[in-house]
Amino acid sequence: MATAQQVPDILSPEFAENPYPAYRMMREAAPLIWHEPTKSYIISRYRDVEHAFKDSVFTTDNYDWQIEPVHGKTILQLSGREHAVRRALVAPAFRGTDLKEKFMPVIERNSRELIDAFRDAGEADLVTQYATRFPVNVIADMLGLDKADHERFHGWYTTVIAFLGNLSGDPEVTAAGQRTRREFAEYMIPIIQDRRKNLGDDLLSTLCAAEVDGVQMDDEDIKAFCSLLLAAGGETTDKALASIFANLLTHPEQLAAVREDRTLIDRAFAETLRHTPPVHMIMRQTARDVEVSGGTIPAGATVTCLIGAANRDPERFTDPDSFDIFRDDLTTTRAFSAAADHLAFALGRHFCVGALLAKAEVETGVNQLLDAMPDLRLAPGFTPAEAGVFTRGPQRLPVEFTPAGRG
Template sequence: MTSAPHESTAKQAAPLPDILSPAFAADPYGAYRIMRESAPLIRHEATNSYLVSRYEDVERIFKDKSGEFTTENYDWQIEPVHGRTILQLGGREHAVRRALVAPAFRGADLQEKVLPIIERNARELINAFRHTGEADLVDAFATRFPVLVIADMLGLDRADHDRFHGWYSTVIAFLGNLAGDPEVAAAGQRTRREFAEYMIPIIRQRRSAPGDDLLSALCAAEVDGVRMSDEDIKAFCSLLLAAGGETTDKAIASLFANLLAHPEQLAAVREDRSLIERAFAETLRHSPPVHMIMRQTATEVELSGGTVPAGATVTCLIGSANRDESRYREPDRFDIFRSDLTGTTAFSAAADHLAFALGRHFCVGALLARAEVVTGVNQLLDALGELRLADDFTPFEQGVFTRGPRSLPVRFTPVPG
């Protein structure tokens, strides 16, 4: 990592593991701590971006009340794999598109239409292993659950689960391709074509014969005379599959990894299920599924550590900001009872963690994620008694752009049901 004085007045960083290095991938949190303390703004040549690590700076970038930051970076970052999505829009165009899709993820639609889908999928997956006494919670549940929920919400064939999972894994690899591997890039672009070939005929069929599903609702939705095109809907479905699948997958896995590492907190959650939301919120702070979100500067901007020129890409290090010592007490400690994190607002734009971003681009699926996690964790705790990690297994996170346990083998006492 280097500072480029002719492009920024960012301070020269102390020696750090580069964000593309194996050392950083093994433990980003130690590097984050050094960044916050001595190099809060780093010009990173390999990714052609400025790394921002402090909470106050990332919060300011996400809220952006003065128009200093845009999402134009998504033109090259996500459009090649999704097509043009709501994330790239601003102003009235963004407000109208968000109004078209948001109703499905909140209020009556979430409670009446989506919650039964969530409950059914959690139950079916858990029933497949609840009597065995052992399971890998990642493979048997976390990676399957959110994808099946999204497929059912959209009214897609759940027999295509493996294709959906393959597509979203390829898309996430593309988004995290910080080193610019051409094969990863080509696979992502190939996925865009394959997903379009799959989805566009289904979208056209729903327009002519709508059903009682999210895809049909998107086809019919209209706000201020604006309706979504086939391409708009396809791009949103692609984004939903990748963002909703990957993030909820890793959040559930990390939540259980954290609770299993703190048996007294697991026991408290098992006893008082209202604590599930606090455990989820603390997981989002302590072990966020997405560690990096990018923005682009619309003008020259002063941040902690220096100046970023107009038109530059800024990489917001959520994994660092969420452990900022100036914002959280003992930030590296997982504590569902901490007083400096507000559970009641953790899934709204007033959240005091940064895992869902903030401001007008706050994650539209935050309440869906909460419903999935609360339902899934409740059902797992009901079915799995005396839950513990498999012998000699220590959970460890993997990934740089997105991060979480790839495996979580557990032993448990089956609960009749």
């Protein structure tokens, strides 16, 4: 068995290339590590990460320094009544009737437009031509923003994610993140002010008009939420879409099963979230001393919760390093709710508000892509590889197919 000293550092090139062996060593030999460079305690076992997401003793106070500098104060930092009110203002747009009636057509149209660009080409890169564009386009459309600004949105959210994942404290990454906050405010605040005067049926208008118990969101609240939405909704769904195809293309028999029975898309998505989650680590802060496997985390400490490690804990999942959409220890019906088995959306009161939006995007995307590319296969000689530490997924996914025509 490995010792704590043998575990590769989470900032090392070895870890960035393939964190999964390091995750195994941590779970087995060092379930609690004090990590000096990030001044945080690292936890890796399923039961400990689940505890951190569900128990209110693990707070989101760390977002004051981790997220606020780039987004402003967001819903993620709030707790108690303030959090409940803000969540009630934004949540309806991401579930139920609003999602189905207002935003499903937006999702379907945006996916189709992107596929139309390569539908007849017989080849495509599913990351650069589809995954990195689709969720951001959907969010821009939902908010009623100009999709011509796509490159700016993409640049902003990439910079924000780099800031959040800046574990080594690179000053250039920090400066770029702070610059993005200013640029996004200059772009967004005038649009919000104009929208307040000219309400439409887009999500931005909904946020401007929303009121719970006499509380409305101010311009700064709305701007911070839009910033969070672009970053969280762009980067994560982008990585999830790339990963679901990388996983299926490297398991052709499972890809064939999904193509034949599209109800399996949810299973493939849930298993992708478990096996190769888009977000590999989330931080929390302790309100008091907490016992976890391997020792005690003191009050006021930053805790790095390794989702990527917890989701492959053999104490929770059978044969956890295998991608298997048919596994019986992952409940698909709960996979997109706060009662999920996997930890990719976090759990509890800060469970990802956009989980059902992500599910709708992935279902639509996978369905439309499989329709357009009936014999989809990896480009000859290409093996998918993940990149990233904080968020992780394939950077390229070149595929070939015989065009199915324009349905």
